[in-house]
Amino acid sequence: MAAVPELTSEKMNCSGKENDQFFEEDGPKQMKGSFQDPDLSSVGNGALMLQISHQLYNKTFKHAASIIVAVEKLKKIPSPCSQAFQDDDLRSLFSFIFEEEPIICDKQNDTYQSNSAVESLDIKLEDIEEKAMVLSGSCVLKAVHLQRTQEDQQVVFCMSFVQGEEETNKIPVALGLKGKNLYLSCGMKDGKPILQLESVKPNTYPKRKMEKRFVFNKLEINHKCEFESAMYPNWYISTSRSELQPIFLGNTRSSENITDFIMELA
Numbered sequence: 001m002a003a004v005p006e007l008t009s010e011k012m013n014c015s016g017k018e019n020d021q022f023f024e025e026d027g028p029k030q031m032k033g034s035f036q037d038p039d040l041s042s043v044g045n046g047a048l049m050l051q052i053s054h055q056l057y058n059k060t061f062k063h064a065a066s067i068i069v070a071v072e073k074l075k076k077i078p079s080p081c082s083q084a085f086q087d088d089d090l091r092s093l094f095s096f097i098f099e100e101e102p103i104i105c106d107k108q109n110d111t112y113q114s115n116s117a118v119e120s121l122d123i124k125l126e127d128i129e130e131k132a133m134v135l136s137g138s139c140v141l142k143a144v145h146l147q148r149t150q151e152d153q154q155v156v157f158c159m160s161f162v163q164g165e166e167e168t169n170k171i172p173v174a175l176g177l178k179g180k181n182l183y184l185s186c187g188m189k190d191g192k193p194i195l196q197l198e199s200v201k202p203n204t205y206p207k208r209k210m211e212k213r214f215v216f217n218k219l220e221i222n223h224k225c226e227f228e229s230a231m232y233p234n235w236y237i238s239t240s241r242s243e244l245q246p247i248f249l250g251n252t253r254s255s256e257n258i259t260d261f262i263m264e265l266a
Helices: 061-075 087-097 148-153
Strands: 120-127 132-136 140-144 157-161 171-177 182-189 192-199 215-221 224-229 236-240 248-250 261-265
Touching: 120 132, 132 148
Parallel strands: none
Antiparallel strands: 120 157, 120 261, 132 140, 157 171, 171 182, 171 215, 182 192, 192 248, 215 224, 224 236, 224 261, 236 248
């Protein structure tokens, strides 16, 4: 780290001719609101005057440090000025030394956008009857009892933790198929909410603020999970007790529908 030069009675210049001098040696007659040792009564006796330029030049840390060192030294010199120099007087200097960085704000939802990576887990899901999720065709998920030799057919979900409405005991997540640009999403068909696999643009998902149709509120109780649609409250990812049936969005817990799942890390 470069050493900050010691302030003396000599002139201190900035890095280039285009920049004004921070400190100048001058006589007491030209000092307006300056700090001067009362014993220095003639021109050229080493008085210091601090000049503030309102023009925006290229600023360096060395310049900022020089100003702070100078001010601290000036504060220790007895001054005939009626008003003592205060720490708050430095605030006007900082606006010319440092530049503000804007914070990106989502005006629609009045929340701050974060550039941090989306946290996610690779998981496998089975319903409480141990039926696994398998991909049938290109875009249909079915619940099937698998033999040990068929376990490689079970899909792996990339469960991402995303933004959602504040819930004390529910966690908003998105469920994508690992290695594929497919996400579980909720839509409407014939006036009824449905569950579907939706194709998304590569390298765009997952993201922290997912569209609401992709968001499910996960509730875990006694090692069992349920996934409620954020778009359609009280509608849950469900399976049928029958074999080889597509998973769907249901709003009832009955002898025909299963809404509880066992989750394990893949």
